[in-house]
Amino acid sequence: MKMPLKIKYADGTEGEVPDSDAALEIYRHSASHLMAAAVCSLFPGTHLGIGPAISDGFYYDFDRAERFVEEDLGKIESKMKELIAENLSFEPCIMSKEEAIAFFARQGENLKVELIQEKAAGTLSIYRLGNVVDFCTGPHIAETGLFDPGSFRILNIAGSYWRGDEKNRQLQRIYGTAFLEPRDLADYIRRLEEAKKRDHRKLGRELDLFSISEEAGSGLIFWHPKGTRIRHIIEDFLRKELYRRGYEFVTTPHVARDVLWKTSGHYEYYRQNMYVFNIDDEEFVIKPMNCPGHIQIYKTQMRSYRDLPMRYAEFGTVYRYEKSGVLHGMLRVRGFTQDDAHIFCTREQVYDEISDLMDLVLYIMKSFGFDQYKVELSVRDASRKKDYAGTEEEWELAESALTRSLSDRGIQWTRMEGEAVFYGPKIDVKLIDAIGRPWQLSTVQFDFTLPKRFGLSYVGSDGSMHQPVMLHRALLGSVERFLGVLIEHYAGAFPIWLAPVQAVIIPIAERHREYAGQVKRRLLQADIRAEVDDRNEKMGYKIRAAQTGKIPYMLIVGDKELQSREVSVRNRFQGDGGSQTLEGFLDTIEGLIKNRAVEP
Ligand SMILES: [Zn+2]
Ligand SMILES: [Zn+2]
Known part of the structure; x- marks a missing residue:
């Protein structure tokens, strides 16, 4: 031009x-x-x-x-x-x-x-x-x-x-x-x-990870056995990490009376996205958010400054009505499980909490193999201060904690003036995938309204009552969306630690079946997710099937392997890797899993 x-x-x-x-x-x-x-x-x-x-x-x-x-x-x-x-x-x-x-x-x-x-x-x-x-x-x-x-x-x-x-x-x-x-x-x-090649809907079907059933309705995900395995790995990893970092897990009901949602304000401001139904002349809501549930637990006792910070986490399944036109595979759905948490703390603790959260976000991203991300800090529109909830002092405290936590870590960020929601400023982390696309995942959000609406308090060191600061945060966003992003980022070839099947054992002939079974048992003992492909098919067919299934390792066993008690190792990316003892192979794969290695 x-x-x-x-x-x-x-x-x-x-x-x-x-x-x-x-x-x-x-x-x-x-x-x-x-x-x-x-x-x-x-x-x-x-x-x-x-x-x-x-x-x-x-x-x-x-x-x-x-x-x-x-x-x-x-x-x-x-x-x-x-x-x-x-x-x-x-x-x-x-x-x-x-x-x-x-x-x-x-x-x-x-x-x-x-x-x-x-x-x-x-x-x-x-x-x-x-x-x-x-x-x-x-x-x-x-x-x-x-x-x-x-x-x-x-x-x-x-x-x-x-x-x-x-x-x-x-x-x-x-x-x-x-x-x-x-x-x-x-x-x-x-x-x-x-x-197009990476489309998670296409790969999700080919790899048998999940489906959506028109009979059950749009935007609702059915997790198949292999998808569920990945989900459990993700959740187990996160659960362990959160316990380590001082979180407590809670479990809250999926349904609650309308009264709760009226107190929280969702009934007034979020009604068009909520599934509401009547039973026994009472109105109930299928939860669109986990926050009011966590608040119920906070409120069961008189809290003291010594109890804070309190960090409640939940893999909380929520349902939100979305127009059918915007639904998209696992990325935009009507039912999903957030890796949600709410932190209740004192003003003095805000900076440390935000700081720890940023470290956690970076650690999680790195663990799943994402090195590039964009950070956005959404602040209020300074010319319309009266349109926002919370006091001047609260906003300043929150914005300065968010800003400092980023600059202390040398993280580049974009300040989004006027992009904050009315109840508090937030940080959004968008990770950049293998082909340069940004995906919104983590959010750290201050909330100046819910503690007030629910009358939350704690006894301070001065003996008088104070209102705690409340933070919402989700790291993966939801497990549905996160799996969708993982599928597209890795084009379905998950790192070994996430792969639903880590090794498939392929016996060359009928007489190698028994040895294949022994290899599988040894791998299962070592917590390696292994399967035997003993279908009546040609070797080339089985290798191609494993390749399309993006299984990290194929272990081929024939006469030679049976005699030497070895396995012939084939890697999905590098091809033929020669014969190895089973224990030697175990050492390699266990090392890769432990380091959450991402293959080239
Ligand atoms: Zn025109
Ligand atoms: Zn929340």
């Missing part, structure tokens, strides 16, 4: 935008118009919704009786290239609101009419591109000849609703992407293909 980008404003004047995010956005938005023009010319009778640029491309929502199919995408792309060759210009024109409404109504563009009625004042700008007229404030690139035909791609079709509301008309959304440089597009397509 020739820079600066030549653009045209709604009043017909032209301008230039230097190579920047702004230029990319105008380019993508213009590409969405180009796509709309191509679609309208290929499929007459199609009506238009909206077509914005988004973070990694653009889309346009179309209203069409027939469904678009995969094969249409290539046709649309070719048509766009034809329109580029015609060098059509983005012709702006100013109309009065009445004129515009009459004009779009004549064209049958009822969605545009609705938008104009709502958004436009006295006059408005419309654009003509070829045969398509659109209501848009622009700016756009000056003419289609400025598009590089190798800089965009039409990607996929999805269902959508007019204005994102399920009650409205259903539309068809076509996504595309465009970059100022064709090589950036090539990079993006490569990343997209890599991401």
Whole structure:
């Protein structure tokens, strides 16, 4: 793309935008118009919704009786290239609101009419591109000849609703992407293909880890035996680590009376996400959060400053209603288990608690093989202080503890002004996966409202009553989401310590079965997760099956191994590793497990 980008404003004047995010956005938005023009010319009778640029491309929502199919995408792309060759210009024109409404109504563009009625004042700008007229404030690139035909791609079709509301008309959304440089597009397509290979929904099915049942409902995860093994490993690791660091585990009910949620405020502010039901003339809520439960335990006794800090942890399963359109495999669900904890402490203890938490977050990330992360510190909008709960002193204490804990560790962070929720500041940790994608996992969140709402207190060293500081924190977020991220990060090839099956023993012939069984028993004794593949299949088939199953080690046993009491070791990444004694193999694998090694 020739820079600066030549653009045209709604009043017909032209301008230039230097190579920047702004230029990319105008380019993508213009590409969405180009796509709309191509679609309208290929499929007459199609009506238009909206077509914005988004973070990694653009889309346009179309209203069409027939469904678009995969094969249409290539046709649309070719048509766009034809329109580029015609060098059509983005012709702006100013109309009065009445004129515009009459004009779009004549064209049958009822969605545009609705938008104009709502958004436009006295006059408005419309654009003509070829045969398509659109209501848009622009700016756009000056003419289609400025598009590089190798800089965009039409990607996929999805269902959508007019204005994102399920009650409205259903539309068809076509996504595309465009970059100022064709090589950036090539990079993006490569990343997209890599991401497709790693899709946790696909791998979750292939590796038999989890499923979602339409019969049971969307957004609810069924953990299969292998998925459950990984889950137990994750939970056991965390449980041990938390006990070591002074946490206590608690267990709280999944259902509680509405009264509890009225006190906590969730009934008022979070009702649309809660599963509520009536029984015995009483209303109950399936818990969407664990905090009120932990608070119930805190409140059972008079607490003293000597009892603090108290750290209550729970693998707490919660249910939250989410619109079906946003559900996504294990990453966005309706039922999930948070690795939740709440810390109750004095003001004096805040810094140490936050500090220990940051150490814990970093340790956990490293243990699961993540070295890169982004940290965001969300603080309040200083110009709207009265909109936030908590006192000036509480906010200062919290923000300075969060900031200091980061700077003391030399952690880079982004300060998100005005991004804090009304009840307290927080730190979010987004880890960066193997192909550079960020995933929001850990959160450390101050809460200045719940201690007040539930009347929490402790007796201070001065003998009088004080309100404890309360922190919510989740390290993995939820085990569902975390497993989804692990699958995508490792493309299903989990480090040995997490692999549901660590070694598969493959007897070459019937007569080696007994020895294979002995090897398996020895491995199980040493807590190695081992299986024997004694199916009536060829050796090559079994090796491929183990390879697709991403099992770290294959131990092949035949005449030679049987005689020497050895195993022939094959690693999923390095291939054939030669013969070893079983004890020698055990030493290697136990070392890797103990160090939570990540293979290259
Ligand atoms: Zn536009
Ligand atoms: Zn909480």
